[in-house]
Amino acid sequence: MSDTALTEAQFERYARHLILAEVGEEGQARLMAARVLVVGAGGLGSPVLLYLAAAGVGTLGIVDDDTVDLSNLQRQIVHPTSRLGAPKVESARRTLAEINPEVVVEPHALRLDEENAARLVAAYDLVADGSDNFATRFLLNDVCHRLGKTLVAAALSPFEGQLSTFKSHLGPPHPCYRCLFPEAPPPDAVPRCEEAGILGAVAGVVGTLQATEVLKELLGIGESLSGKLLVYDALRSDFHRIKLPRDPACPTCGQT
Numbered sequence: 296m297s298d299t300a301l302t303e304a305q306f307e308r309y310a311r312h313l314i315l316a317e318v319g320e321e322g323q324a325r326l327m328a329a330r331v332l333v334v335g336a337g338g339l340g341s342p343v344l345l346y347l348a349a350a351g352v353g354t355l356g357i358v359d360d361d362t363v364d365l366s367n368l369q370r371q372i373v374h375p376t377s378r379l380g381a382p383k384v385e386s387a388r389r390t391l392a393e394i395n396p397e398v399v400v401e402p403h404a405l406r407l408d409e410e411n412a413a414r415l416v417a418a419y420d421l422v423a424d425g426s427d428n429f430a431t432r433f434l435l436n437d438v439c440h441r442l443g444k445t446l447v448a449a450a451l452s453p454f455e456g457q458l459s460t461f462k463s464h465l466g467p468p469h470p471c472y473r474c475l476f477p478e479a480p481p482p483d484a485v486p487r488c489e490e491a492g493i494l495g496a497v498a499g500v501v502g503t504l505q506a507t508e509v510l511k512e513l514l515g516i517g518e519s520l521s522g523k524l525l526v527y528d529a530l531r532s533d534f535h536r537i538k539l540p541r542d543p544a545c546p547t548c549g550q551t
């Protein structure tokens with residue numbers, strides 16, 4: 296009974312969503328109206344973008360200032376060999392257009408900084424952080440808290456992934472990223488994929504989990520990962536969850 300009635304082609308494309316009581320026409324319309332900002336079109340961003348586009352999330356913003364390099368292709372599956380040297384945002388946009396031309400892709404070929412982060416985040420409903428550095432993670436955490444946006448954040452190490460959802464803007468008991476790590480470690484304390492290496496499929500597992508949490512948040516279904524850190528250990532084939540309490544003395548979301 297809404298003005299966002301689905302077309303015949305959309306009924307077919309999204310049939311396996313529509314049949315789910317937890318999604319249905321209302322949920323699909325919600326996904327199609329949603330605006331999600333994906334930060335990083337790399338190992339995590341690739342599966343996040345692919346699944347969100349396939350799911351029909353209406354508008355996907357992509358932030359990345361890098362170009363496609365041959366050494367990326369082992370894990371960054373949104374980029375094909377034919378686009379070596381192209382800006383990653385443009386390469387991703389073209390792949391997503393092939394998968395689902397109904398999705399509007401907004402490429403942002405820039406590096407997030409204090410100047411542009413708030414303006415960009417403000418234009419979206421939810422942020423998925425697939426960046427590879429602490430400066431961006433802390434910046435996104437603080438901006439999302441301030442602007443009242445939900446942040447679904449993931450991180451990778453060679454055989455491990457971590458995932459959580461932050462909605463500290465809703466108040467206690469929801470923690471933010473700084474409740475876990477109050478300050479960024481020194482720039483070179485934690486090696487990035489480029490230096491440390493990574494089993495490519497691990498990025499796929501964790502990025503797919505991240506896409507699932509984004510869809511759950513948009514649909515408002517299931518149990519949110521807010522307040523929990525999900526850790527995937529690929530070598531042991533093990534998942535475990537760690538409780539993340541809100542820190543009353545947190546520099547971002549603390550009461551003082």
Ligand SMILES: [Zn+2]
Pocket residue numbers: 463470471472473474475541542545546547548549
């Ligand atoms: Zn906090």
